[in-house]
Amino acid sequence: MLIKPPDDIKSSEITPEETYWNRRNFMRVAALAASAYATGKLYRELAVPAAPPAQAGAKLANVQSAAADTGPQLNEQPTSFEDITHYNNFYEFSTDKASVARRAQGFVTRPWTVQVDGLVQRARTFDIDDLLKLAPIEERVYRHRCVEGWSMVIPWVGFPLGKLLKEVEPLGQAKYVAFQTLFDPKRLPNQDTSVLDWPYIEGLRLDEAQHPLTILATGLYGQTLLPQNGAPLRLVVPWKYGFKGIKSIVRIKLVAELPQTTWNLAAPDEYGFYSNVNPQVDHPRWSQKRERRIGEFGLRDTLMFNGYGAQVAQLYSGMDLRANF
Amino acid sequence: MKTDDIKFTRLLIFVNSVVPLALLAWDGYFHHLGANPIEFATRTTGVLTLIFIFVSLAVTPLRQLSGANWLIKFRRMVGLFAFFYGCLHLLTYVWFDKFFNVREIAHDTWQRPFIFVGMASWLLLVPLAVTSTNAMIKRLGGRRWQRLHRLIYLIAIGGVIHYWLLVKADARLPYTFAAVLALLLGYRIFKAYVKTAPKKLAGAAGR
Numbered sequence: 001m002l003i004k005p006p007d008d009i010k011s012s013e014i015t016p017e018e019t020y021w022n023r024r025n026f027m028r029v030a031a032l033a034a035s036a037y038a039t040g041k042l043y044r045e046l047a048v049p050a051a052p053p054a055q056a057g058a059k060l061a062n063v064q065s066a067a068a069d070t071g072p073q074l075n076e077q078p079t080s081f082e083d084i085t086h087y088n089n090f091y092e093f094s095t096d097k098a099s100v101a102r103r104a105q106g107f108v109t110r111p112w113t114v115q116v117d118g119l120v121q122r123a124r125t126f127d128i129d130d131l132l133k134l135a136p137i138e139e140r141v142y143r144h145r146c147v148e149g150w151s152m153v154i155p156w157v158g159f160p161l162g163k164l165l166k167e168v169e170p171l172g173q174a175k176y177v178a179f180q181t182l183f184d185p186k187r188l189p190n191q192d193t194s195v196l197d198w199p200y201i202e203g204l205r206l207d208e209a210q211h212p213l214t215i216l217a218t219g220l221y222g223q224t225l226l227p228q229n230g231a232p233l234r235l236v237v238p239w240k241y242g243f244k245g246i247k248s249i250v251r252i253k254l255v256a257e258l259p260q261t262t263w264n265l266a267a268p269d270e271y272g273f274y275s276n277v278n279p280q281v282d283h284p285r286w287s288q289k290r291e292r293r294i295g296e297f298g299l300r301d302t303l304m305f306n307g308y309g310a311q312v313a314q315l316y317s318g319m320d321l322r323a324n325f
Numbered sequence: 326m327k328t329d330d331i332k333f334t335r336l337l338i339f340v341n342s343v344v345p346l347a348l349l350a351w352d353g354y355f356h357h358l359g360a361n362p363i364e365f366a367t368r369t370t371g372v373l374t375l376i377f378i379f380v381s382l383a384v385t386p387l388r389q390l391s392g393a394n395w396l397i398k399f400r401r402m403v404g405l406f407a408f409f410y411g412c413l414h415l416l417t418y419v420w421f422d423k424f425f426n427v428r429e430i431a432h433d434t435w436q437r438p439f440i441f442v443g444m445a446s447w448l449l450l451v452p453l454a455v456t457s458t459n460a461m462i463k464r465l466g467g468r469r470w471q472r473l474h475r476l477i478y479l480i481a482i483g484g485v486i487h488y489w490l491l492v493k494a495d496a497r498l499p500y501t502f503a504a505v506l507a508l509l510l511g512y513r514i515f516k517a518y519v520k521t522a523p524k525k526l527a528g529a530a531g532r
Contacts, residue, residue, distance in 0.1 A: 028333055032340055039344040047345075047369050087360030095495035098359045148493070150361055195495045266494055285437055285491065294360045298424075 055085060055101070057223030057231075063157055064138045069212040071311050074141045079152035081221050083294050088228040089146065090247060091196055092181065092188035100228045107187060107227035109248075114233065118178070118253035121169035128232050132218055134167060135159035139222070140215055142238035144245075145277045145306045151291040156236055158217035162210040170206065170254050177209040178202075178259035179235060180251040188248075196262055202246035203259030203273065204237065205315075213238055213311055216249075239308040241275045272325040276316070277306035281325050326395045338399055342406045345373055346413070363421040370414035375484050375502055377407035382481060382509045389516075401457055404477075408454040411447050439490035446483035449476050478513075481506055 066073065088100040093107075114131055117123035126134075137157050144152045165177070183199035185191040191198045208214060217236045218225060225231035230247025237244050243263050253259075263271035270284055279289045279302040290299040305312050316324075326334075349369055352358050358365045381403040388396045418440075423430050434444050453474055455461070462470045485506055489499040 032337060035337060036340050036344050039341045040348055043345045043348055047349075047372075083360035091494065097361075098365075150364070193495075282436075285439060287433070292361065292363065297421075299422075 054082070055105070055226055057219060057226055060137065060157055060219050060222055060224060062137065063219075063222055064136050066138050066140050067160070067212065070140065071213075071308075074143065074153065076141075076143070076153045077295075078141060078155050078221075079294050084152060084154055084220060085226050085228060087294060089148075089242065090228055090230070092190050092198070092200065092248075093228070094190060095195060101226075103189065104227035107231065109227070109232040112232050112250075114249060115251045116164065116168050116253075117251075118255050119171040119174035120254050121171060122167070124168060131164070131233065135163040137218060138215075140213075140217075140236070140238075142213075142236060143303075143306050143308075144238070144242055145291060145302065147241040147243055147271070147275070147283060147288075149286060149288070149291055150294055151300070151302075152294050155221055156215065156217045157219035157222060158215040158236065160212055161214045161216050161235070162212065164216065164252070165206075165210060165254075168254075173256045174254035175206055176255050176257065176259050177204050177206060178251075178253045178255050179204075179246045179249055180253075181246055182248045182250045196266055200246060200262045201259065202235065202244055202261050204235075204244075206254070207315055208237065208312075211312060211315065213308060239276055239305040239312045241277060243271070244275050274316075274321075274324050276321065276325075277302060278304060278321055278325070280304075281322055326398070331395075331398055334399060335402060338402055342377070342403070345369070346410075363417065367414065367417040367421070370410050370417060371488065372498075374407055374411040374414050375481075375488065377403055377410055378477065378481050378484060379502075379505060379509065381407060382477065382506075386509065386512045405454060405457060408450050411450055415444075415447050439487055442483050442490065443487035446480045446487060449480045449483070453477065453480075478510060481509075 086101045087097050088104075089097055090100045090104065093100045093103040110128070112128040113125050114128060115123075115125045117125075137159055139155055139157055141153060141155045144154050161177075179202045181200040182188065183191060185198075188198075204214070215236050217230070217234050218232065220229060225234065227248075230245070230249075233249050234247040235245045235249065244261075258273060261271070261273060263275075264273060277288075282288050288302055291302045293300050303309075349358075349366060353362055353366065356362070381400050384396050384400045384403070388394055419425060419430060423433070433440050435441065453476060456465060456470060456473060465473065485499060485502045488502060489496060492499055
């Protein structure tokens with residue numbers, strides 16, 4: 001098996017011309033170059049999504065500093081605009097975080113209405129432009145911790161959800177708030193797949209929704225939201241994992257019973273209703289003790305309630321946070 | 326195939342196998358790996374490991390179906406590249422995720438099924454890489470060597486499960502890998518069945 005056949009007579013010895021070698025070598029170099037190029041091309045095609053062009057939202061006027069009841073200003077370096085707008089979990093566009101920006105380009109957010117109803121005194125359907133004028137917009141620089149183990153610092157612009165709730169006057173029986181994303185597979189192409197149950201739905205307890213830290217974000221970095229970040233209106237609850245921050249909201253309903261939530265339906269043992277950031281309670285498949293801050297090399301320790309314990313821990317006093325994960 | 330051609334084909338395969346790593350390094354150097362370069366490198370080296378394992382598993386079916394027996398001459402290199410990318414994949418985890426903290430790695434491996442399966446698959450690759458030389462084949466003897474190297478079936482299954490277990494919701498890529506693996510292994514099962522079936526039939530007829 002391992003006996004080597006005698007060396008073939010070198011072709012060059014038969015054909016003395018240099019031409020032969022030149023042609024042969026030329027062909028070989030060409031074959032090497034062409035195949036390496038093709039492999040590189042294939043790799044690029046499969047592995048690295050084409051970088052979408054730089055984008056910007058419209059400049060927002062009259063952005064105020066955060067209200068006094070939101071605690072001290074966060075003293076951490078905000079994540080770059082580029083990273084915030086090109087590393088997104090928005091499964092309605094793509095399950096690949098780097099591809100969302102490209103696929104979300106051209107998503108039309110006007111006209112847009114938000115229906116606010118359920119157990120309220122004054123149910124109402126808001127035109128988005130009226131809703132954006134409901135309250136003064138503030139800048140809120142928040143930590144953002146994804147359940148996957150990475151984090152950012154995002155200078156959101158928005159207003160407290162509580163102000164909208166006050167506007168519609170919740171009834172006494174209202175205990176929870178249910179949210180819903182737009183359902184329109186033509187505009188949100190991945191809604192054609194069964195990756196998750198569509199439309200995306202989320203929920204908060206009423207006191208969580210009324211908490212001064214909970215906002216409806218309309219922009220970031222002083223500009224209107226780009227589609228990949230949940231334009232025209234999204235929820236931001238900084239002490240919870242990022243997936244609680246439902247994007248492109250079309251409906252907010254006050255209800256008496258615990259509302260269903262998309263990720264809880266998809267994997268009930270992995271994603272609970274509360275989903276408060278908690279380094280003590282691991283995701284069944286990975287640890288939540290540390291996080292990779294986008295733009296940094298090392299890992300950071302994950303903070304209880306994402307560092308907002310002083311403001312929100314009392315919402316959960318007496319609760320078993322391991323059972324109510 | 327002439328020795329000269331074999332040498333050239335080896336070079337061709339070598340160069341093409343290095344291309345993804347070269348581009349990964351290039352993109353990393355110029356900050357073109359996106360917002361989370363470490364996650365990207367981990368994912369990419371992992372997928373590359375699976376691809377190289379699959380290519381090495383495709384050699385036998387291709388050889389038997391096409392009669393191009395010379396393909397076998399290049400399988401070792403493909404297999405070693407699978408091991409190489411597997412090592413890089415493991416390194417990204419051990420270094421950038423755990424910073425060489427042995428206790429945490431051990432804890433993780435024990436606690437998390439997807440890490441356990443990945444780790445086990447990599448460990449099983451080690452003896453295959455070690456026994457890949459001609460001298461080792463001779464020392465073990467062809468039969469035993471072949472039996473040992475059938476571990477690659479288990480490794481490939483482990484690799485696909487490892488990938489499958491870590492996906493949050495969209496498992497289309499792991500499904501694809503699983504389907505291709507089913508083809509590659511199904512071919513072998515079918516061949517083995519065809520080989521033994523006539524004997525069984527003959528035995529039944531003799532009764």
